[in-house]
Amino acid sequence: MTVSAYGVPQERAPLEHMKIDRRETRPNDVRIDILYCGVCHTDIHFGHDDWGMTEFPLVPGHEIVGRVTETGSDVTRFKEGDLVGVGCLVDSCGHCGSCKDGDEQYCENGAVQTYNSPDPVSGGMTMGGYSTSVTVVEDFVLKVSEKLDTKAVAPLLCAGITSYSPLRHWNVKKGDKVGVIGLGGLGHMGIKLAAAMGAEVVMITRSADKAEDAKRLGADSVLLSGDEKAMAAAAGSFDFLLNTIPVKHDVNPYLTLLKKDATMTIVGSIDGTDELFGGNLVFGRRSLAGSLIGGIAETQEMLDFCAEHGVVPDVEMIDIGDINDAWKRVQSSEVKYRFVIDMQSLKAQAA
């Protein structure tokens, strides 16, 4: 029996905890005792059914770090006691073009999300990491280095890979000028990762008061998007822009910052953009793209990269009892830069 924190829809009730039956450990499953789980804005969107697709009760959480407690008979890569991670995906079809490319996040038959996703084997819906344990097929379990601060690793599984994957996909390399737009959970990882890749990192923000923190995180400089003169001076100078703004916004001022053939990639918002001026793409053969988390092999690569370069998110640890306040603070951008739930607190409550 696993104890999970869950949400119910009727009155947007605070999260409570309950005992739920998780599936039995199958031959290719890894059972994980959850140590820490990051709090992602997506959890809140699902908790509040913002996208009209939540099936309650919902156990959120897709930034999971824990230790293996049990392995199925066919599992070869993990053993009891291993430190592991689970991100946004727990399964995919494995045979479509995207899966064959290692891009399971774009599985053409629908990847199985870590929570609120139909479980193709067990039936029912998947349940996430606000929980004492989780059982996941071996291929979707990641190895986590003991070298990093384990508490801080969890947000790498979503915020980390969401920033890392586009930086790699669009070939950010040493010396490239990379702009990170927006300083939240994703943006602060974008700065750290691009800096670790050797890029010249420019934090692009509306808020002058974020400058100091951006530099502490690794940004070489700060460009204020409201400063028209500074924006004009920076026109055509960026090799890549990582756009982490989480709400609908006007992308045009940012597009003008791109060099010829350069790309701005949206990772923060699926809500869209205001009207787009085609000339900003045509003059300079620029691209506006989007990117969703990353594939499993790439997530492992990111975890290894972070271990090698000592990159972890800035986190604020909370107990499960703090979760409803934490969600409110995420919504008002009052977290620097990611909450992580210490799951001992849920175990203690449940005891």
Place this chain on the structure above:
Amino acid sequence: MTVSAYGVPQERAPLEHMKIDRRETRPNDVRIDILYCGVCHTDIHFGHDDWGMTEFPLVPGHEIVGRVTETGSDVTRFKEGDLVGVGCLVDSCGHCGSCKDGDEQYCENGAVQTYNSPDPVSGGMTMGGYSTSVTVVEDFVLKVSEKLDTKAVAPLLCAGITSYSPLRHWNVKKGDKVGVIGLGGLGHMGIKLAAAMGAEVVMITRSADKAEDAKRLGADSVLLSGDEKAMAAAAGSFDFLLNTIPVKHDVNPYLTLLKKDATMTIVGSIDGTDELFGGNLVFGRRSLAGSLIGGIAETQEMLDFCAEHGVVPDVEMIDIGDINDAWKRVQSSEVKYRFVIDMQSLKAQAA
């Protein structure tokens, strides 16, 4: 002395002709007797000062085919009598990153357009191809094969390269599924060129009555953008989309047609798009890009490709006296698919 057809702004007057002084032939110049000049929608935008940047009197025309009549002392690649072409560009800085890449159209110091562009050497403004002759620096003059129908070659210099360049830049290859959106001057070239590259070409249009013509031009099939069922069935199936729609429009329905990692490139409109739904980019790591004509070397490559594959536009020949009616018919999309002015008619008027 060169005779040119020109426009004046005051009453959006019809084009008249006048004698204007063209520059003397400098050492690296090629002087060209113009045989044919295509009519591009851009000519009309400049003629009507739609973009607020026209300096009158204006001599439009940037789809020029003619024969060399004189060469400067340093010219090595051309001799009198050669069949040549001039497109949208007549000079660029030659030393910026874009020029060094062979992308003179994106010259960071501002390429010199064939008309209505400050001439950095002679002073004054450049004058285009609605004229009996033009003088252009050797590096911006293209060789035209005698194998093609000379009358029909002119529109390759703008409509042709504008379609060819993105097909090449985004690596369209044999067997790729390519959608060409919109059937006008650009779209009909997109179909012919993509088909000549061996792609499976789908014409995407609102108008069922364009189906027959699209197939005659080389499209394998037609997808009606208003047919929701057909659009849904085609979702995620295209390797590349060439968007030639000349006005502001909603790009979202087209983006959903793209495969993972595929791109839709805007070539027809700098006016922009309606609100863009970011999810259409994020889910599938798709890109929306823009592209402007092509570089000089690439334009030569395109002309050679067309000679090899026997590709020329469908043109309707007109006399210079028909130009004002022709402009009206371009505006109401009543040309299949490009007007070409027989410049003998201007010479006859001027005689």
